[in-house]
Amino acid sequence: MLTVELDHESKMPLYEQLYVKIRDFILNGELIKGDRLPSERGLAVNLQISRNTVSLAYEQLYAEGYVEVRPQSGYYVNQVDKMGEGRNWNLVPIKTEEKSIKTEYKYDFSPFSLCKESFPYKMWDRLYRKCLRDGGGKLFNLGEHQGDLRLRQAISKYLFGYRGLVVKPENMIIGAGTGYLLQLLENLFDESIEFAMEDPTYMQAYKIFSSLNRKIxxxxxxxxxxxxxxxxxxxxxxxxxxxxxxxxxxxxMPIRRRREILEWVSKEEERYIIEDDHDSEFRYKGLPIPPMKAIDSSDKVIYLGTFSRTVAPAIRIGFMVFPDKLLQRYKEKLAFLACPVPRIEQAVLTEFIEGGHYERHINKTRKIYKNRHDALILALKEFGSKIKIKGENAGMHLVVECNFGIHEEEIINMADSAGIKLIGLSKHRIVNEDIEGKIATLLIGYGNIGEGSIREGIETLCKLF
Structure with a gap:
């Protein structure tokens, strides 16, 4: 039986304490590959805590790849390889596909739509007026090229508190969204350098790199x-x-795979990882997954984040954290570029973060998305064995494999005719595979569709198939 000491007076939840203790046992070699963890019930009785507390800790360990689940057997420790600890322009427009006729959908299940009603309009207006009143004419002068220092400090503090990241504000660049920052970053690498990308991938990033004639x-x-x-x-x-x-x-991505890629990047001086921390705030079970940047001992991870997904797309404010070596290269090659984000917008976002409004907004929005996520899963049960759900418990969409006997494109067209917007996984593949005989896969979003409409939309979809 596993015995650990938990502090019931601590502000840290018990399940988080238990998760940290077991994780450290694994990292320190006290629990090795193949060791079976105690049953949830047995450990709960031994530690005199609830079974739900143990379950949450185990699920977090499983999500991060420290353990695996064997059906009807339990949780077993995975192999985790140790790495060294401690850390000692030509921007081109992005081509987008535009439809000549904009279709109005009754049920929008796009994975890119966000909850519009959750935006804190009154607070944003109040902070805007406050910044204009307090900042006066200074906000209409040119600011620092990397973005206002106070905003970079606020983001750094938030990343430390929420993501466990220690980043220096001087290593951060503020830009007009992810697209701008990726274009800027691409200019820091020799034209002959090849980029690798996940396939399927975030297609906007792929379009940016390919539009710049980068070999991918x-x-x-x-x-x-x-x-x-x-x-x-x-x-x-x-x-x-x-x-x-x-x-x-x-x-x-589990911890073992993360360490394998960090090992790969450390082998050559000019290798780097671009970590796009996509949808990390919206996780509905367990703790947020730690970024690769947090365990990067060779200073090779370029960390990318945006407020477009957490506040509103129109905010157009993102940030990028450079490793020291790339920061120096940026200063030598691109430091002349002015920050494209208006200073008044930077000031409002700074106040929004520093005042705790951003954290409250995230918590509120996470609850909305969690309810919609649960409603969608429940509604999809109407399809029974015809579908398989993947990618749940995080983000703003579900991945749904459909065994309807027809191709993905046919499903999307039939849904479209019924006023239902769906997106297929194939739209995000770099390599177009032959889908003949393959199960169609859909990305069903719930960002900007209420729980009632989710039920109605899925009921309508179910009648089609």
Whole structure:
């Protein structure tokens, strides 16, 4: 039986304390590969805590890849390889596909739609007026090229509190969204350098790199994410990843795979990882998954974040944290570029974060998405064995494999005729596979559709198939 000491007076929840203790046992070698963890009931009785507390801790360990589940047997420790600890322009427009006729949908299940009603309009207006009143004419002067220092400090503090990241504000760049920052970043690498990307991937990032004539090597995924063995066989120097919640498949990259890729990047001086921390705030079970940046001992991870998904797309404010070496290269090559985000917008976001409004907004929005996530899963049960749900418990969409006997495109067209907007996984593949005979896969979002409409929309869809 496993015996650990838990502090019932601590502000840290008991399940989080238990998760940290067991994780440390694994990392320190006190629990090794193949060791079976005590049953949830047995450990709960031994530690005199609820079984639910043990269950939450185990689920977090499983989500991060420290343990595996064997059906009708229990939780077993995975192999976790240790790494060294401690850390000692030409921007081009992005091509987008536009439909000549905009279709109005009754049920919008797009994975890109956000909850519009949750935006704190009154608070944003109040902070805007406050910044204009207090900042005066200073906010209409040119600011720092990397973005206002106070905003970078506020983001750094938030990342430390919420993501466990220690980042220096001076290593951060503020930009007009992810697209701008990726274009800026691409200019820091030699034109001959090959980029590797997950396949399927976040297609906007792929379009950015390909529009800049960058050679891209697609790497397929397995149940743990990007395949390291395929990456090793390429000449790629830079790899773009969404490890916390892979877009679009919803995979969470376990700790062992993360360490394998960190080992790969540490082998050569010019190798780097672009970590797009996609949808990391919206996790509905357990703790947020720690970023790769948090365990990067060789200073090779470029960390990318945006407020477009958590506040509103129109905010157009993102940030990028450079490793020290790349920061120096940025200063030598691109420091002349002014920050494209208006200073008044930077000031409002700063007040929004510093005043605790951003954290409250995230908590409120997470509850809304959690309710919609649960409503969608419940509604999808009407399909029975015809579907298989993946990528749940995080983000703003579910991955649904459909065994309807017809192709993905046919499903989408039939749904479209019924006023239902659906997106297929194939739209996010770099390599177009022959889908003949393959199960159709849909990305069903719940960001901007209420629980009642979710039920109605899925009922309508169910009648079609």
């Amino acid at each position: 090597r697609p790497i397929s995924l397995d149940k743990s994410g990007l395949k390291t063995d395929e990456l090793e066989r390429t000449d790629a120097k830079v790899v773009y990843l969404t490890p916390a919640h892979q877009f679009p498949t919803g995979l969470v």
